[in-house]
Amino acid sequence: MGEGERQRAGGRGSMLLCCVVEHDRGSVGEVGLELLSTGHRVASELGVTHEAIVIGPGAGDAVERFGAYGVDRAHIVEHAQLDSYAPDAYADSVAQLIAAHGPVAVLASGTEKGNEVLAHVAARTGLPMAANCTEVTPGDAGGDDAWTLTRMRWGGSLLEDARLEASTKLLTLAPHAFEPAQAAEAGDVEVAAFEPQLDEATSYTRVVAHEPSGGGVSLASAPVVVSGGRGVGSADGFDMLEQLAGLLGGAVGCSRVATNNGWRSHSDQVGQTGTKIAPQLYIACGISGATQHWVGCKDAKNILAINTDPEAPLVTRGNYAVVGNLHEILPAIVDEVRRRKTTA
Amino acid sequence: MNVLVCIKRVPAPGARINLTDDEQHIDTRHLGFTMSPHDECAVEEAVRMVTEHGGSSTVLSLGPPEADEQVRQAISMGVDHGVLLEIDDIDWEPQATASAITEAITTLTSEGTTFDLVLFGNESPDAGNYQVGIRVAYALGLPIVSGIKGIEFVDGGGVRVRRQVDDGFELYELTLPAAVAVKEGLNLPRYPAIKGRMRAKKASVRTFTPDAGPGGLRKLRLRQPREQKTETTVLGHGPEAATAVADLLEELGVM
Ligand SMILES: Cc1cc2nc3c(=O)[nH]c(=O)nc-3n(C[C@H](O)[C@H](O)[C@H](O)COP(=O)(O)OP(=O)(O)OC[C@H]3O[C@@H](n4cnc5c(N)ncnc54)[C@H](O)[C@@H]3O)c2cc1C
Ligand SMILES: Nc1ncnc2c1ncn2[C@@H]1O[C@H](COP(=O)(O)O)[C@@H](O)[C@H]1O
Numbered sequence: 001m002g003e004g005e006r007q008r009a010g011g012r013g014s015m016l017l018c019c020v021v022e023h024d025r026g027s028v029g030e031v032g033l034e035l036l037s038t039g040h041r042v043a044s045e046l047g048v049t050h051e052a053i054v055i056g057p058g059a060g061d062a063v064e065r066f067g068a069y070g071v072d073r074a075h076i077v078e079h080a081q082l083d084s085y086a087p088d089a090y091a092d093s094v095a096q097l098i099a100a101h102g103p104v105a106v107l108a109s110g111t112e113k114g115n116e117v118l119a120h121v122a123a124r125t126g127l128p129m130a131a132n133c134t135e136v137t138p139g140d141a142g143g144d145d146a147w148t149l150t151r152m153r154w155g156g157s158l159l160e161d162a163r164l165e166a167s168t169k170l171l172t173l174a175p176h177a178f179e180p181a182q183a184a185e186a187g188d189v190e191v192a193a194f195e196p197q198l199d200e201a202t203s204y205t206r207v208v209a210h211e212p213s214g215g216g217v218s219l220a221s222a223p224v225v226v227s228g229g230r231g232v233g234s235a236d237g238f239d240m241l242e243q244l245a246g247l248l249g250g251a252v253g254c255s256r257v258a259t260n261n262g263w264r265s266h267s268d269q270v271g272q273t274g275t276k277i278a279p280q281l282y283i284a285c286g287i288s289g290a291t292q293h294w295v296g297c298k299d300a301k302n303i304l305a306i307n308t309d310p311e312a313p314l315v316t317r318g319n320y321a322v323v324g325n326l327h328e329i330l331p332a333i334v335d336e337v338r339r340r341k342t343t344a
Numbered sequence: 345m346n347v348l349v350c351i352k353r354v355p356a357p358g359a360r361i362n363l364t365d366d367e368q369h370i371d372t373r374h375l376g377f378t379m380s381p382h383d384e385c386a387v388e389e390a391v392r393m394v395t396e397h398g399g400s401s402t403v404l405s406l407g408p409p410e411a412d413e414q415v416r417q418a419i420s421m422g423v424d425h426g427v428l429l430e431i432d433d434i435d436w437e438p439q440a441t442a443s444a445i446t447e448a449i450t451t452l453t454s455e456g457t458t459f460d461l462v463l464f465g466n467e468s469p470d471a472g473n474y475q476v477g478i479r480v481a482y483a484l485g486l487p488i489v490s491g492i493k494g495i496e497f498v499d500g501g502g503v504r505v506r507r508q509v510d511d512g513f514e515l516y517e518l519t520l521p522a523a524v525a526v527k528e529g530l531n532l533p534r535y536p537a538i539k540g541r542m543r544a545k546k547a548s549v550r551t552f553t554p555d556a557g558p559g560g561l562r563k564l565r566l567r568q569p570r571e572q573k574t575e576t577t578v579l580g581h582g583p584e585a586a587t588a589v590a591d592l593l594e595e596l597g598v599m
Contacts, residue, residue, distance in 0.1 A: 085514070087489065115467075116490045119475035123482035128439055128560030131467075131474040153472055153566070158361050158370075161564040172474075205487045205516055208504075213512040220510070224598045248598050256381070259532075266529030267508075272469060273381045273528040281598050290358050292469070302596060304589070310578075313359035319574055320592060324582040332583035336590040337599060 016101060017043040018075075020053045020094060020108040020117065026061030031109045033069060033180035035173055039107050040070030040183050042138050048104055051075060053097060053194075055090050056082045063189055070183035073190040081198040085113065086206035091120030093196035098125060098168055105138070105147075105169035114172050122170050129170040130162060134177040138169075152177075155272035157291040176299075217251045219268060223280045224250030227270055227297070228258055231286015231307065231326055235263040240330040241285060247337050253277070253297075255287045271296035285326045289314030306330070345399035347390040348452075348459040350445060350477065351383040351418060352435070353411040354470045367565040369434060370470070379405075379414040381528045382465030388533040389495060389526065390463055391422035397497070400424045402457070406444055408434060412549055420536035420544035427452070427550045435471060439559035442479035448552055449484060461503070462523040466490055473561075481523035488523035489516045493530050 019039035021032045036052065043050035049072040054062050056078070063074040075097060081089045094117065098106060106121065108114040110132040122129035132152040139145030146165040152174050153160050164171065198204070219225065226245040228238055238252065245252045254264040256271060270277055272292040282300035287293060289305070289312055297303065303318035306326045315321045322329055355375040362371040379387070390401040403418035405411045406429035415426040429444050436444070449462070462484070464477030474490075481488035494506030494513075502519040508529075518524070536544070579588040593599040 088487065112491050115474040116478070119478040119490075120482070122475055123479045128437075129473075129475055130561055132472060148564075151472075153470060154357075154361060155469070155472070156569065157357075159567050159569050161567065163562045163564060164560060165562070166560045205489055205518055207514045208517050209515040211506075211513040211515065248593065250598075262532060266532075269529070281593075281596055288359065291361055292357075294359075304579075304592070316576060317574060318576055321576050321578050322580055322582075322585040322589060323578060324585070328583045329585065332586035333589050336586040337593065340590055340594075340599065 016049045016051050016073075016103045017046065018051045018053050018097065018101075018103045018106045019071075020055070020106060020114070021062065022109055022111060022114055023054060023056075023058060023062040026058030028062050028065065030180055031111060031175045034176070034178045035107060035109050036066065036069035036071060037181045038136065038173055038178045042105070042107075042136055044070070046104060046138050049073060051101075051103070053077060053094060053106075055093060056085070060191070063191060067189045068182045068186045070187065071189050072187065073192055075192050075194045077194045077196060079196055079198055081204055081206075082196075084207040086204045087113070087116050087120050089196075089198055089204040089206070090117045091124055092198060093194070094118075094121045095124040096196050097194060103168055105171065108172045110172035110174045118170055118172050125168070125170075127166050127168055127170050128164060129172075130164050131172050132174040133171050134159065134174050136171065136173075154291060155276075155295040157272075157295050217249065219251045219253055219270070219275050220277060222249075222251035222277075224248040224283070225253045225270070225277055225279045225281075225297075225300075226250055226283045226285070227253035227255070227287060228264075228285045228326075229255035229287030229293075230257040232258065232263065233286075233327075237327070238263060240327075240334060243334050244283070244330060244337070247334065247341065250279070250281075253282075255293050284314050284318070285330065287314055288312050289317060345393055345397040345461070346457060346459045347393055347399070347401045347461045347463060348449065349383070349386045349390045349401065349403050349418065349423070349463045350465075350480070351379045351387065351403055351405050351414055352465070352468045352470075353377055353405060353407045353414040354380050354468065361568075363566050363568075367567065368563070369566070377410070377413065379417060380465045380469050382467065382469075382526055384533045385528050385530040386463035386465055386526050387418045387421055387423060388531045390461075391534075392531070393461070394424070395422070399460070400457075402427060402452070402459075404445065404448060405429065406431060406436065406441055406554070408432070415549050416544040416547065417536070419547045420540040421534055422540060425550070426547060427552065429552050429554050431554065431556070436556055437559040437561045437563070438471070438473040438475050439479065439561070440557045442476050442483065443557040444554035445476070446480050446483040447554065449480070451552070458521070460520045462486060462521075464523065464525040466492075466525045466527045477523060477525040484523075486521055486523040487518045488525060489518065490525040492524050492526045495524060495526075495530070
């Protein structure tokens with residue numbers, strides 16, 4: 001969309017706000033409900049209608065619960081080109097909806113695909129975009145007023161207060177930064193079918209195949225993660241962590257130092273550029289607790305740090321600590337757990 | 345096979361990110377700098393591709409004059425050519441960044457270097473805009489997929505790329521020329537050898553001074569997130585603490 005078109009769209013009155021809701025064949029997760037709740041709140045503050053954009057197979061099923069989240073209208077976007085995830089075809093659809101309706105804002109979830117699709121929309125429309133917002137304070141519904149917002153930097157270790165100025169504001173919401181609250185009164189959702197104009201099959205990049213994962217306890221969902229850093233000292237040093245994780249039905253994690261040294265594969269890495277986890281218990285062995293590691297494990301319900309340094313950040317920020325050499329401490333823990341398991 | 349990689353210079357903070365008094369920047373007086381980890385994997389991949397298929401690799405960074413250090417870091421890893429888009433700030437907002445990078449690539453292309461593949465990191469660690477690569481690719485008319493942890497060439501001149509999702513991997517196919525935004529885990533970047541570091545020292549880095557284009561996202565200030573203070577319970581010192589740890593595991597119901 002060119003500059004002229006955008007101004008026309010923005011000038012149409014901008015009486016609506018849209019949320020692009022992710023779903024898996026009709027099922028909407030927690031993060032999608034957080035988005036709708038915030039969309040409803042912001043739309044109410046602005047006095048505009050709250051509309052959802054739902055793309056791909058199952059979109060119709062997804063909207064069933066939307067009334068409870070204050071959605072006035074849902075745009076169901078279906079097309080043969082949208083049958084499997086295709087970031088550019090998804091974005092073309094959203095850009096066409098923007099051109100047709102001139103919303104004051106389009107919100108999406110700050111998930112990997114939410115950020116990706118909205119960035120494609122931003123590229124197509126020439127509009128600015130703010131990723132991973134944690135607070136949103138809208139301006140007037142006029143269309144050209146700036147909004148103030150807060151967004152995550154450094155994976156959440158740092159916040160940025162920013163101004164977003166655009167005829168249509170594009171922003172994504174950081175997962176779990178907003179409450180998934182239902183609207184006070186559940187209303188009816190008007191369902192509108194939207195058929196985008198999309199090019200021939202060959203022009204869109206899409207998912208062509210899916211490989212299921214190997215099974216086993218995944219790092220992201222394990223109830224206990226036993227993690228090691230520089231202090232573990234070698235690939236072999238992780239044997240003891242494997243044993244403890246095995247006894248507790250958990251997974252093994254690591255810091256970037258362990259990955260960079262080739263001791264562990266990157267799929268085990270916890271942190272900003274690794275996996276973010278929220279287990280019941282995180283046992284960090286020989287990890288100092290740099291911010292980029294901390295943002296990956298801070299959501300654990302409990303953190304137990306094992307470290308020679310009582311002042312290490314992960315020790316002082318964790319709930320529990322054992323001070324000392326992990327190579328002496330871990331074998332003793334493994335023995336004790338084994339003993340209790342066999343006598344139990 | 346000509347590959348271009350876009351990299352960003354970022355500080356490497358430790359346990360806490362301190363800010364300057366005006367709250368506009370990170371206080372980097374006591375910090376080292378590096379390139380973004382995702383970008384570093386992109387550099388490694390470019391070097392491997394050119395080693396295997398021939399052609400040349402180019403690295404490009406927009407940043408302060410000091411970003412020359414990261415451009416040379418990439419050259420020391422084996423990249424052939426370096427381009428620095430020098431600005432008088434730490435960075436620019438994402439639209440202005442993307443416009444300047446697009447323009448520089450267009451200039452390089454008009455001089456005869458066409459790129460089969462343009463690589464980006466998935467997101468910059470400091471700004472986390474999640475968009476510069478996508479904006480540049482769109483402006484250049486290249487298809488792009490983000491979040492990629494595997495790239496392989498397929499017959500007929502395309503690439504098949506892998507993206508990790510909750511329950512496995514998704515595969516996409518792109519025809520070249522194309523762009524890809526990659527994530528750490530794509531490969532294990534090499535540590536530059538002495539020879540590479542010598543070459544990087546002597547290499548000539550081409551410099552452009554772009555004009556800042558418009559953009560609608562303006563930083564007002566940076567601030568620390570609120571953090572709940574936790575009391576740390578020290579369960580003990582050394583192996584004797586094993587009993588207390590096992591008690592805790594039972595208490596938490598994870599044993
Ligand atoms: C942009 C960017 C992104 C990053 N992303 C990540 C990320 O996703 N994940 C990540 O982990 N890091 C990441 N890092 C790296 C991060 O900054 C740190 O360098 C890294 O987390 C440090 O790893 P570590 O704690 O294992 O090592 P160190 O910081 O060296 O700490 C080692 C710890 O082990 C303790 N120790 C040593 N020996 C023993 C022993 N025998 N017994 C007990 N304790 C011992 C020491 O007291 C120390 O506390 C990133 C960095 C940057 C710049
Ligand atoms: N200043 C820059 N110079 C070169 N490349 C950049 C710059 N900023 C961002 N990029 C590229 O765009 C990717 C995504 O950045 P961002 O949109 O800021 O999250 C990065 O991983 C880089 O590959």
